[in-house]
Amino acid sequence: MSATVTETEAVTTRTAAPARPARRRRRPHIGANVIAIVFSVVWVFPVYWMLITAFKPRSDVMTPTPQFLPMHPTLENFINAVTKTNFLLNLRNSIIVVGCAIVFAMLIALFASAALSRFRFRGRRTIMVLILAVQMLPGAALLIPQFLIFNDLGLLNKYIGLILAYVAAVLPFSIWSLRGFFVTIPVEVEEAAMMDGAGTWTILWKVLFPLVIPGLISTSIFGFITAWNEYILAYTFMKDTTMYTLPVWLVSFAIPNQPVDYGGQMAASLLFSLPVVVFFLIIQRHLVTGMSAGAVKG
Missing domain, CATH: 1.20.5 (Single alpha-helices involved in coiled-coils or other helix-helix interfaces)
Structure with missing residues (x-):
């Protein structure tokens, strides 16, 4: 025992x-x-x-003792930010410019990344290096040349001019990002489609495109955020205040030599950030769907 x-x-x-x-x-x-x-x-x-x-009234915002909860919550700051400014007009401008810029940039990046990753031609490496070099350049260094070119072409203070500027700002990273997704696709997928008699366009749209949808969506998120937050180009290329975008509208709350309306500025910042959050939440659902639908099945 x-x-x-x-x-x-x-x-x-x-x-x-x-x-x-x-x-x-x-x-x-x-x-x-x-x-x-x-x-x-x-x-x-x-x-x-x-x-x-x-959500704080001005009296609570300027108190010397910080308040970590709004004792007297109010919507006055949001009402003033929307009704006493050009918020709705500038919001329309941002939606038009950013939406068109992202659509054009993603279409161009899709074709460019497919060509750079799936085809072999003379000058391919040179083009890739130039794209990377442009991506590394600061935007301020290109501002004056872009302004002079757009001024000669008569594109200042027009939607099309700002759209082209945003496309140029977003395109280098978009091409590099999408190229990485194309490279990860096995060559055997294309070879199998060719054996079934599929042509180049059929392979691109019916074979490769569904597989890079997650990359296209994630790249569009980055491009949307970059274009939505762009301030210098919109302020420089647009002369009329009715053509400004939301970043320029947001800066208008800080007027030199005048007291800053911090409550209104914070309310404006929330209104400015809300479309980005909504866009990301909508795209996130499609991103998960695209990842599962674009998986290679054995």
């Missing part, structure tokens, strides 16, 4: 022995989680402060 008990205790001891290393392995994970939480709080707090400030 005692021998049986001893063997049982030995088995229990051997089974419980690995528990100590497991506890030791958990300690680094706890430290990493704490660091992640701290960084998350640091990044989220400005957004939270903007949110609560937008």
